[in-house]
Every structure is written in C-alpha cells, then in structure tokens.
Amino acid sequence: MNIQRVILSVIKMNLKAPFSTALGTLWEREGIIIQVADENGVIGLGEAVAFSTPWYTEETVKTCMHMLKDVLVPILLASPVHHPSELEDRFSAIRGNHMAKAGLETAVWDLYAKNQNKPLWEVIGGTQMIIPSGAVVGAHDLDTALIQMEAFVKQGYKRIKVKIKPGLDYKLIKALRSHYHDVPLMADANSAYTLKDLPLLEALDEFNLLMIEQPLAVDDIVQHRLVQRKLNTPVCLDESIVTLHDAESAIDLESCKVINIKIGRVGGLSNAIKIHDLCLQNGLEVWCGGMIEFGVSRAHNLVLSSLKGFKIPGDISASNRYWDEDIILPEVEVVNGNIHLSSKAGIGFELNHNRMAEVTTYEEEIRGS
Ligand SMILES: O=C(O)CCC(=O)c1ccccc1C(=O)O
Numbered sequence: 465m466n467i468q469r470v471i472l473s474v475i476k477m478n479l480k481a482p483f484s485t486a487l488g489t490l491w492e493r494e495g496i497i498i499q500v501a502d503e504n505g506v507i508g509l510g511e512a513v514a515f516s517t518p519w520y521t522e523e524t525v526k527t528c529m530h531m532l533k534d535v536l537v538p539i540l541l542a543s544p545v546h547h548p549s550e551l552e553d554r555f556s557a558i559r560g561n562h563m564a565k566a567g568l569e570t571a572v573w574d575l576y577a578k579n580q581n582k583p584l585w586e587v588i589g590g591t592q593m594i595i596p597s598g599a600v601v602g603a604h605d606l607d608t609a610l611i612q613m614e615a616f617v618k619q620g621y622k623r624i625k626v627k628i629k630p631g632l633d634y635k636l637i638k639a640l641r642s643h644y645h646d647v648p649l650m651a652d653a654n655s656a657y658t659l660k661d662l663p664l665l666e667a668l669d670e671f672n673l674l675m676i677e678q679p680l681a682v683d684d685i686v687q688h689r690l691v692q693r694k695l696n697t698p699v700c701l702d703e704s705i706v707t708l709h710d711a712e713s714a715i716d717l718e719s720c721k722v723i724n725i726k727i728g729r730v731g732g733l734s735n736a737i738k739i740h741d742l743c744l745q746n747g748l749e750v751w752c753g754g755m756i757e758f759g760v761s762r763a764h765n766l767v768l769s770s771l772k773g774f775k776i777p778g779d780i781s782a783s784n785r786y787w788d789e790d791i792i793l794p795e796v797e798v799v800n801g802n803i804h805l806s807s808k809a810g811i812g813f814e815l816n817h818n819r820m821a822e823v824t825t826y827e828e829e830i831r832g833s
C-alpha cells in the first residue's frame with residue numbers, strides 16, 4: 465500500500481442523554497475520525513477514541529492530534545506498508561499513546577481489506593457474522609438507572625451492564641435484579657473501590673452477575689487476584705490490561721476470569737487479536753468493550769467481535785444508543801439483540817459526509833512527499 469494522504473477530523477456531538485460513571489458525567493463527546501488514502505484514492509477509516517479530558521486513560525483528543533500529526537502519521541507516510549500488522553513494530557519506538565496508534569492502525573486495516581476487496585472481518589479470520597449486542601446503563605441515580613434498563617431490555621439488548629460506584633452499588637444492583645430476574649446483568653466499577661471494600665464486593669455475589677468489571681485501581685493486577693479468590697462472581701479487567709504482557713500477568717496470577725478488549729486501549733487491532741488469542745488458549749472469556757464511540761470505531765469493534773472467542777455480548781450498541789445521527793452510512797442497527805456484519809469490503813460502512821460536515825470542528829490533511 466502506498467499511502468499518500470491522511471485526513472484528521474475532530475468532531476463533536478452531544479450525547480442524547482448524559483452518561484455517568486464512577487469518574488464523572490459526560491454530556492458531549494469529541495473524537496477524531498482518520499482517513500488514510502492511497503495513490504488510487506481508496507480510503508481507509510479509523511477513529512481515535514480518546515475523550516476531551518483524560519478521565520478514562522491519560523490520552524485526550526489534543527494529545528492524539530499531536531501524536532498523530534507530529535509523530536505517527538510521518539512514520540506511516542515514510543515508507544510503503546505491505547500489511548497492517550507491520551505497524552505495531554513501526555510504532556514500537558513510541559511509548560504508550562495507544563488510542564492514537566489504534567486510530568491510525570485501524571484505518572490502515574480498513575484500507576488493506578478494501579484493496580483485497582474483502583470484508584475486514586474475513587481478513588482477520590473472523591467466523592461470526594451475527595454479533596450479540598449489549599447496552600450500558602450510566603445513570604446518576606437509581607430511578608434513572610431503572611428507566612434506562614427498562615428501555616434497553618425492551619429494545620432487545622442481550623446483556624445489560626450497569627455502572628456502579630460507592631453509594632450507588634448494592635442497592636442499585638438489588639433494585640435492578642428484583643425487576644429483572646433473568647436478564648444477563650453485570651457491573652462496571654471503573655476502579656472505584658479498594659481492598660477495604662471486599663465485603664461490599666462479596667455481597668454482590670448474591671445477584672448472580674455475569675461479572676464485575678475493574679473494581680480496583682486502573683493499574684492493578686496483583687490485588688484483583690485477591691478479589692477473584694474471594695468472589696464467586698467472575699472478575700473482568702478493563703483499564704488494567706493495556707499490553708499483551710498485562711494479559712499474560714493477569715492470566716499467570718489468576719487475577720480475573722474475563723478480559724474486556726478495547727482496540728483503542730490496547731493500541732490497535734493487531735494487539736487486540738493477540739490478546740484474544742492468548743485468552744482463548746488459556747480459557748479466559750473475552751468481550752469487546754465500548755468507548756461511547758462514533759460509527760467508525762463501532763464498525764471496527766464489530767470486526768473484532770467476529771473472532772470466535774467473542775461469545776459474551778459486548779458494549780457494542782446501536783448508533784442510536786448515543787447519537788441522534790451517527791457519522792456512518794448505514795448506521796449500526798440492533799435487530800432482535802444482534803448486529804449483522806456486512807459482507808462489503810473493509811469495515812462495510814462509509815462516512816456520512818453531510819453529517820461529518822455538521823459535526824467537524826477542525827480538519828487537517830497531511831500529505832506524504
Ligand atoms: O460504549 C459504551 O456503551 C459504554 C462503555 C463503557 O462502559 C465505557 C465508556 C467509556 C469509557 C470507559 C468505559 C468502560 O468500559 O469502562
């Protein structure tokens with residue numbers, strides 16, 4: 465592939481409703497849509513999923529724009545790419561900045577698949593074309609959580625995840641469970657607890673949760689082992705798993721039974737696939753995490769979820785879960801709780817240029833020499 469141009473578009477959209485986690489409330493979202501174009505004008509699409517502020521990881525839209533423009537895009541444009549799997553190595557001179565790397569790398573994967581005239585899910589060896597879909601309740605109080613959960617269950621989502629935090633945990637889960645005895649339900653704490661809260665975490669065992677996600681610190685793998693040993697509920701790690709080595713450590717220590725894989729958090733599709741393969745070999749379950757993303761990242765999440773280890777419904781909801789109108793055509797739709805993969809080349813979605821024009825706040829094109 466001879467990549468000649470990269471277009472970086474910063475976009476901004478209001479969420480349909482505020483989204484609350486243990487770390488705060490989100491009302492609007494910025495993101496970066498990345499287009500890589502080859503000498504024939506074929507375009508690959510990627511999305512850098514960092515937020516405006518570093519509340520989930522240390523990256524932001526601004527750090528990603530800097531890294532892309534000043535560091536990663538020049539590395540990409542410096543020489544031809546034969547296969548997207550080469551990029552991990554090329555970017556390895558740069559530490560961290562996983563979301564910036566993943567945004568660019570996924571765009572190159574899309575371009576590669578389009579050049580092969582094959583769906584990207586087929587290119588990566590995916591076998592599942594029907595992806596079960598889950599939705600996330602992010603409410604600041606119990607009543608709002610119940611209203612959200614009712615709507616998601618009605619819409620057919622196959623698994624509900626609920627954000628918990630001290631003061632909105634045991635009671636919240638108890639209330640949701642008493643209304644919905646059989647709905648696959650799980651909790652995500654986004655690191656809101658410490659080992660002092662073990663009794664509370666153990667008490668959640670009574671609600672038959674699918675799993676509890678990231679109860680302890682963002683960088684912890686060791687203490688989660690103690691939580692997993694005390695709880696019947698499987699522990700799932702999200703923030704703690706940033707590299708393949710982290711996944712190896714968590715497996716060696718038996719710190720969790722499940723890993724939430726996010727392409728952005730782990731630095732790209734290649735690494736996401738490696739973590740999937742490792743988990744599969746070691747009997748851990750995996751599912752695809754979400755980032756309240758726009759359609760391009762949603763499309764890449766669907767591609768990843770086609771791999772055979774992805775059995776549990778992930779945080780991949782319909783475009784209309786968060787957005788009045790998404791930036792892709794067609795939008796991602798959930799039918800009977802499932803999303804059907806496209807058999808079109810690449811990610812199978814195109815940019816909605818009218819919508820892009822409405823929501824773009826900044827755009828820059830970088831050309832190779
Ligand atoms: O994309 C979604 O639907 C929500 C997924 C979610 O919970 C989330 C969204 C943004 C940042 C972190 C997380 C998380 O999984 O912890």
Ligand SMILES: [Mg+2]
Pocket residue numbers: 652654677678702703724
């Ligand atoms: Mg999480």
